[in-house]
Amino acid sequence: MNCQDFEAIVNDLARDQLILVADRARALVHTETCARCAARLADERMLTAELRALAAGSESQEAPAPVEEALLRAFRRQKAASGAVAAKGRAWVGAVAVGALAAAMLILLALTIPALRRNGPPEPKPAEGLRETKPPRKQRIEVAEAPVIDDSMLAGDETAAAQLLPIDLTAGLLNSALDVFVPLHYGETLSDLDGDRVVRVELPYSALISLGVSMDEDAGNDGIEADLLLGDDGLAHAIRLIR
């Protein structure tokens, strides 16, 4: 080992750091033959001793008790604060969960109700004597013109008001409702019912009276065949009397 190599490890040697045993041995052998490096090692060892003495002299020095107390207070404050934050977080998460559940239920309802409405209520089984007929998909249904309300009707003109009725009662007969569909509700347009279900039923004459059709006394208790035009909601929107 030469002086340059010795200088590279003299600190570690003086500070008792981990170095290779072979290097340590060669360095110590070098100090036996080199007075300068021996003095250098002695100086470094003295410095190490002085630094260790300085460290040992301050070894008992510690932060005073008030520092620990202050930190303990800070720790407790933080713990309390984090507990409060966690509680708030839990409440927030709970609120979000409830909100999400409510939203999910609303979405479910929004999706389900139209589907149910499309399927419609359970179809009433036609009673005996009723025959259900399905018109062709694009079959045109003849619909009587819906009456229009004008000022003369509002002014009390009975003749004009009578035109509001779906069945021309002024004729006193069933003629207006024969062979064409007549709206059962005032002001309703039937164009959107085009191609919907038609159910053929047999109605007693008394039922026609409830529709506002005056009947002859000699009509008896016999019934009359009629087609009911049913909408998506399953309700009858128009009627057609069969001759």
Place this chain on the structure above:
Amino acid sequence: MATPSDDELLELMIAGDEDAFLTLYRRRQGPIYRFALHMSGSASIAEEVTQEVFLALLRDGRQYNPVRGSLAAYMYGVARHHVLRCLEANQPYVPIARQGSPSGQESSAREPAAPGDILGELTRHERIEATRRAVLSLPPNYREVVVLCDLQELSYAEAAAALGCAIGTVRSRLHRARALVAERVTSLLKDSVRSRPASPTAKAARCFV
């Protein structure tokens, strides 16, 4: 039951365990305090830095990454940051604080003083004080490696982790720092001898010659 490691104590502390916090504090406050004391020469700065280090641990303890070094190195790194900030803010500050009285452990580090060898003991104290002042007079980048490696006895790797530099940098800085300390100790001791007044005994001796 095995003594919990620093990392385990930190985990418990973050989870709100007060005992873990106290155990960690009592284990680590001394070295941190002394590091700050040797770096600044001021007990008040050392107190402030110690407090700041543990407050930082309370606040940002989750940022500690064991892969990058030990918790001790992490804490020294935080302490170093605060010390340097304090030193920048207190430029005119002249460290004169007297360190604690020498303990019996000093004797083992040096040649044992013979009983009654008062002159030898005084000389030793004088050299230690000169060493302390020499360390304090070092530029901060040299001072911190001496404090960490020689006074706190950290390994090169731990010091490198605390300082955020390479091990080779720590080694080379330490080599240079120790040379500077040796020079300044010699210089301080020479000044001390020159400024020392002649003792009455010496005067009396001269009178008799």
